[in-house]
């Protein structure tokens with residue numbers, strides 16, 4: 524059987540480079556194509572040169588040409604780019620792994636719609652450890668369901684453009700769902716000035732941005748006389764890339780459908 528051909532969008536980005544490295548090291552898949560935006564300095568270079576491992580696959584500036592050489596696209600770019608690539612994947616029948624965060628409701632609806640025709644894994648965090656944390660949070664919130672104030676603190680590198688992180692938002696959704704609340708109605712994004720006492724029905728978010736922090740998340744259940752903290756710290760982007768490749772293998776042979784990493788890891 525021929526190996527699964529992976530295409531990488533945003534090839535020269537932080538995740539693009541990590542995905543190329545992980546794909547080249549993986550014995551079960553091959554790098555079918557890599558592409559970047561027209562005008563990117565990476566276009567025309569050997570994709571493997573971006574990670575010090577020449578491979579003979581040139582970085583293209585046409586997503587459509589690249590996707591014709593792939594079975595599955597892994598996309599960690601920006602919402603507007605991902606949605607353009609999604610339309611092309613739908614047209615060409617290419618499976619898609621979406622790691623990009625920061626979509627608005629219309630963007631999420633477009634992903635759900637496309638998944639009627641192609642298989643898609645869409646997850647704010649592909650790391651196995653973070654997906655375990657989602658499960659732990661569900662258990663914790665159901666047990667600590669009264670008398671505990673919930674605060675979610677995340678920290679990322681200075682280049683990150685969206686806040687709170689997609690992962691922090693998903694953590695909030697998991698906790699809110701376990702408590703029978705709607706995150707849209709109970710989230711508090713930052714505080715300033717005379718805020719008054721804390722409303723116990725809220726879930727608070729705090730964001731730190733600086734340096735080269737890969738990604739830290741800490742969910743605090745603050746009670747009276749005790750505090751439970753469930754945290755994950757990423758020291759490298761490799762877990763996101765390895766999770767994405769696991770997701771690509773999970774989609775192989777599927778005709779359509781929308782999945783996330785809980786499906787991929789059998790945690791649903």
Ligand SMILES: NC(=O)C1=CN([C@@H]2O[C@H](COP(=O)(O)OP(=O)(O)OC[C@H]3O[C@@H](n4cnc5c(N)ncnc54)[C@H](OP(=O)(O)O)[C@@H]3O)[C@@H](O)[C@H]2O)C=CC1
Nearest residue numbers: 533536537538599600601604622623624646647648649763
């Ligand atoms: N789900 C997960 O596990 C993870 C998700 N992420 C998410 O992945 C995304 C990318 O992160 P990161 O790699 O750090 O970002 P980078 O900025 O390092 O890379 C983004 C890449 O996408 C390209 N790009 C930007 N805009 C567009 C566009 N409109 N169309 C096509 N390509 C575009 C960039 O090109 P150019 O340089 O020309 O702008 C660049 O090559 C973010 O949304 C981040 O939150 C990150 C890590 C893990």
Ligand SMILES: O=C(O)C1=N[C@H](C(=O)O)C[C@H](O)C1
Nearest residue numbers: 624647648683688689690738
């Ligand atoms: O931009 C990043 O770097 C990351 N983004 C994702 C998010 O928004 O949750 C995942 C990870 O935390 C790294």
